[in-house]
Amino acid sequence: MSQMPRFGVVRFPGSNCDQDAYHVIKDLLQCDVNYLWHAEPDLKRSDIVVIPGGFSYGDYLRCGAVARFAPVMDEVRRHAERGGIVLGICNGFQILCEAHMLPGALVRNSNCKFICRTVQVRVESSDTPFTSHYAKDFVASIPIAHGEGCYVADADVLAELESRQRVIFRYTSTSKVDSDGNPNGSLNNIAGICNEGRNVLGMMPHPERACSTLLGSADGLILFKSLSMALHAAK
Amino acid sequence: MQTVKVLVTLKPSLLDAQGKVVQDGLHALGYNKVEGVRIGKVIELSLADDAANVEEQVTEMCQRFLANTVIENYDIEVLP
Numbered sequence: 458m459s460q461m462p463r464f465g466v467v468r469f470p471g472s473n474c475d476q477d478a479y480h481v482i483k484d485l486l487q488c489d490v491n492y493l494w495h496a497e498p499d500l501k502r503s504d505i506v507v508i509p510g511g512f513s514y515g516d517y518l519r520c521g522a523v524a525r526f527a528p529v530m531d532e533v534r535r536h537a538e539r540g541g542i543v544l545g546i547c548n549g550f551q552i553l554c555e556a557h558m559l560p561g562a563l564v565r566n567s568n569c570k571f572i573c574r575t576v577q578v579r580v581e582s583s584d585t586p587f588t589s590h591y592a593k594d595f596v597a598s599i600p601i602a603h604g605e606g607c608y609v610a611d612a613d614v615l616a617e618l619e620s621r622q623r624v625i626f627r628y629t630s631t632s633k634v635d636s637d638g639n640p641n642g643s644l645n646n647i648a649g650i651c652n653e654g655r656n657v658l659g660m661m662p663h664p665e666r667a668c669s670t671l672l673g674s675a676d677g678l679i680l681f682k683s684l685s686m687a688l689h690a691a692k
Numbered sequence: 693m694q695t696v697k698v699l700v701t702l703k704p705s706l707l708d709a710q711g712k713v714v715q716d717g718l719h720a721l722g723y724n725k726v727e728g729v730r731i732g733k734v735i736e737l738s739l740a741d742d743a744a745n746v747e748e749q750v751t752e753m754c755q756r757f758l759a760n761t762v763i764e765n766y767d768i769e770v771l772p
Contacts, residue, residue, distance in 0.1 A: 519760055555760065562762040564702070569709040609706060609763060642707065 462542075462688050464490040465503030467533070467549075469524050474510035474546065477665040482507075485668055485678060486685045495527040505542040505684055506533050508549030510602070510663060520563065520605050521551035530556060542586055542687055543657045547603055550649070550659030559652055559659045560618070561610030563603075567642025571604040575673060576640050578626040578648045578662055585625060585651055586687035587658045590679045596629060597676035599662035601640060601648075606661040608643035608650075618650055625649045626660055694739045695771040696750050700759045701732035746770055 464482045468475050475492065482490040491501040495513075500506060514523035524530065530552075537543045537558055545553040553559045566572060575598050580591040591597070610618070618624050626649035630638030639646045641661075649660030664677025702708045711729040718726045735758055739746060750768050759766040 518758070522757070522760070554762075560762075562760055564706060564763055565709045567707055567709055569713050611762070642709075 460688050461486075461488045461685060462504035463502060464488055464505045464507060464684075465493040465500050466490060466507045466509055467493045467495065467529055468509075469495045469511065469513035469527060471513045471515055472509050472511035472548070474548075474663065474665060477663075478507050478509045478546070481665045481668045481678070481681055486681050488685055493529055495524070495529050498528040498532050500529070500532050500536055503536075503541075504688060505544065506536055508533070508543065508545040508552055509665070510547030510549060513548055513552060516548075519551075519555065521548060521553075521555040524548075524552045525556040534558060537652070537654075537657050540654060540656050542684065544587060544684070545657075545659040546663055546665065547601075547606075547661055550661055551605065553657065553659045558657055559650060560614045561608055561650070563605050563661070564607045564609055565605050566603070566607050566640070571602075572606070572640050573600070573602040574640075575600045575667075576648075576662065577629050577631075577638055579629045579634055581624050581627055582622045584622065585655045585658060585683075587651075587680055587683055588625060589686065590683040595676075596631075597626075597667070597679070598674040599664055599667045599677050600673075601662050602666075603641070603661055606641045606643065608647040608661075610644065615644060618647075619645070621653070623651050623653070623655075625651050625658060626662065693741060694743060694746055696737045696739060696746060697769040697771060698735040698737065698750065698754060698758055699732055699767040699769070700735065700754075700764050701730055701766075703763055703765055704730075706763060 580595045627646040664680040667674040667677030711731045715729040754766040
C-alpha cells in the first residue's frame with residue numbers, strides 16, 4: 458500500500474519560511490503536514506521534520522545558537538538518531554550545525570552583504586532521500602537569502618565530507634563547478650551537506666521558494682517530491 | 693558579585709568580512725597605516741559572590757554555548 462509521509466514544520470519565534478514550506482507540502486505534494494511549536498517536545502508523529510528559514514530567536518549570539526535549546530529540538534535529535542529524516546533550510550542549516558547534528562559552521566558571507574537572489578546549485582549526489590529524484594549533476598535554480606551562509610569546517614571535516622559524498626549541493630555557474638558561482642565564499646562551494654546516515658540534510662538555498670515555474674523555478678519541488686517517496690524507498 | 697569578561701573572536705584562519713569592511717572605512721578616513729581589523733564581541737557575566745570555580749565554570753560556558761569553537765576563539769578575564 459502506498460504510504461505518504463507525514464511532515465512536521467518546526468516554528469521558532471522568528472521563523473519566516475515556515476508557511477512557504479507548509480504550503481508546498483500541503484498544496485503541491487498533498488501530504489499531511491503539521492506545524493511543530495518550538496516549546497512543545499512533540500513531533501506529532503512526523504516522518505519528516507523540516508526546520509525552516511528565518512531568524513530564530515532573533516539570531517542572538519550566533520545564528521541558530523539559541524534554537525538548539527528549544528524543547529522540540531531534543532525530539533528532533535532523537536528522531537534523527539532513529540534514522541528519521543530532517544531537512545534544515547537556511548536558518549535550519551545553521552541550527553543543525555549549532556546543534557552538532559551536522560559538522561562545520563556558517564559564517565558571514567565573504568562580501569559582507571545579505572544576498573537574496575536565485576543561484577545555480579549542482580546536485581552532487583542522488584543517494585539521499587532528499588535528492589533521489591534528481592539526476593546527479595543536475596544544475597538547479599534555487600534562491601538563496603542569507604547574510605551568514607559561508608560554510609566553513611576544518612580540513613579533516615572537509616575531507617570526510619568529500620570522501621563520503623556528503624556534499625549534496627554545490628554552488629556553480631555552469632554544469633562544471635566553478636568558483637564564479639560561489640555567492641558567499643563557502644569552502645569547496647558547499648551549499649548543502651548531509652550527516653553520515655544521509656538522513657539529515659542542511660542547505661542554504663531555499664527549495665520551498667523554487668516550486669513553481671510561474672514564480673521562476675520549480676527545481677526545488679524535485680527535492681520535496683523525493684521526500685514524498687522517501688518511505689517507499691526505505692522499504 | 694564577581695564580574696567576568698569573555699572576549700569572543702573569529703579564528704585568525706577565517707576571513708573577518710566585517711573587520712575587512714571597517715578597515716576599508718578607516719583607510720577612507722586616511723588611516724592608511726591600519727593593516728588589519730578583527731571584530732569580536734564582549735560578553736560580561738555577573739556571577740554570585742559565592743560562585744565557585746569561576747574560571748572553570750566560564751570556560752565550560754564558552755565551550756558549550758558562548759563561543760562556537762569551530763569558528764571562534766575565546767578569552768576569559770576575571771575582573772578584580
